[in-house]
Amino acid sequence: MLEEKKKRLTPVSELGEFGLIKHLTEKFELKNISSRLGIGDDAAVIDPNNKKIVVSTDVLAEGVHFNLGYVPLKHLGYKAVVVNLSDIAAMNAVPTQILVSIAASNRFPVEAFEEIYQGVSLACRHYNVDLIGGDTTSSNSGLVLSITAIGLGEETEIIKRDGVKPNDLLVVTGDLGGAYMGLQILEREHTVFLANPNMQPEMEGYDYILERQLKPEARTDIKKILEELKVKPTAMIDISDGLASETLHLSDQSKVGFRLYEEKIPLDTLTITTAGEFNLNPSTAALNGGEDYELLFTIGPEDYDKIKNHPDFTVIGHAVEQEQGNHLVLRGSGQLVPLTAQGWDAFLKK
């Protein structure tokens, strides 16, 4: 960052709005056959080829969703795309196109936009999605990214949130809580840096959870795995706001309750040890931390054998009748505490 400040930076006004968009997007190529027309006309054109279209949009605002004090712009661009692709994956569809809009104050030079778009480009290549549109504008202050993601899926493949039946098993991909603990490390070191800019941040050994926070991935791989296992979830959602909140969404939209077993929640060793450093129960990071972008889904009990040995999946609970409510079964004691999106921290042992 210090070295960059020495370079001569280009104000956006030198290129103008059209020039900036052209400059940022001219290297993007269309790779999906469904992308019939990309950037440069009044609108893009998609050929869905008899499939259904799945579409989602998310806004990331500076100071709310990210802090540029410790989030590199390239990572921000990558993450902004991933967050949206995760929503498409949560519908069990294949992401195919994105539109990226950025509002930024004039404190951001052309080089800042370039870094964001480098991250966008990296995500496009990694996930095989095409950038087909967007808008770039100045704003009064701050940086706001708005991304729309589009995916394709057969009608019979699409999975919503409302299909859970009592006795269905609750399954999660990967491990949880890492992104939240990574954020704690970033915030701690940023505070140290602000107090003494000559201090070197202590990031060593935290790679996995820092990557979970700064460069999360969308589980677009899960669709194929489930197909191979011949499992069709009854409902699915992605974990952006924490396991508790997402479980309650499934509960609300499927009219069921859940029993969620604390001891079953998959946690990485680094998440556990880092939570220890912060005197925090790692389950808290998983349940309420968010930003893990894993998938949470339910399957009929008859499918248990198909997934029980798969390393990507962990069964963490099951659905009950709606009247029974949503509860967390505590590790050790087996005590049932009401599952709420927040405020249950007091029940969890530190």
Added chain:
Amino acid sequence: MLEEKKKRLTPVSELGEFGLIKHLTEKFELKNISSRLGIGDDAAVIDPNNKKIVVSTDVLAEGVHFNLGYVPLKHLGYKAVVVNLSDIAAMNAVPTQILVSIAASNRFPVEAFEEIYQGVSLACRHYNVDLIGGDTTSSNSGLVLSITAIGLGEETEIIKRDGVKPNDLLVVTGDLGGAYMGLQILEREHTVFLANPNMQPEMEGYDYILERQLKPEARTDIKKILEELKVKPTAMIDISDGLASETLHLSDQSKVGFRLYEEKIPLDTLTITTAGEFNLNPSTAALNGGEDYELLFTIGPEDYDKIKNHPDFTVIGHAVEQEQGNHLVLRGSGQLVPLTAQGWDAFLKK
């Protein structure tokens, strides 16, 4: 405004992010059969029914695209939708769905969001489009609206910007320059208001141009009219940045030049008289003002007879070989001046 300040306003924190979205969108119903799933899941689902999908996105930022000193929030919501539907109309497609994202600082209470969504709702009803998604977040400051519009069209119906051939006629819908003159009135009266808040703004008699600025409409009606006349334009674009800029876009993407006749530019009487008040050539407002959201298109010369008497259309010029460049033919003198997106004002008589 003064009366509103007396009311007790609701901070967004009282509802929370999920509560706010639910509150704002629960009254929206899905009306298009292509809208299979709306707000409330990870993503919306659209059934294109063998048609192609057309998609566009635009960002409107406070202080850049609008001034809340004189733009009512309800109008802002309406206009933000219209601006995007205009892009869909410019592809000769039928707009069917929108996604609306808002980033706003906490100086905006729930009631401000409600007003914006009232405008969005009005536009949805007027244009028969469904609100199927969006995101609402706080931001560090200012208000940023990001809208994605989706439309459907047969592949053979979609009209791009690159199909103009030399000798094609350049045609515009409606009249131009009104939105720009409306903005001049709003800015003049706002300046007066800031100098003396007790002064009543003088808006009377300016209704048409104020409406052009504050409540523009997208020409979604043109598709059907052209079908009835059996005319298929060779290229089409909407006029958001002024006639000159859009003509140059067609020139650039079709590899042709244009002769544009100043005397043919359609102007409303009120636009002309108001331009006179500001000592401005009304052609300047049309060529460089923008925000008229009329459609600019080209047709083969053989189609001239089909549209020449239609009240919605005015032939304002024709395409020439690219080497001949883009020129404005001045009223009266017939002098040719190079057509540029801006900076040619000096050539135009006041």
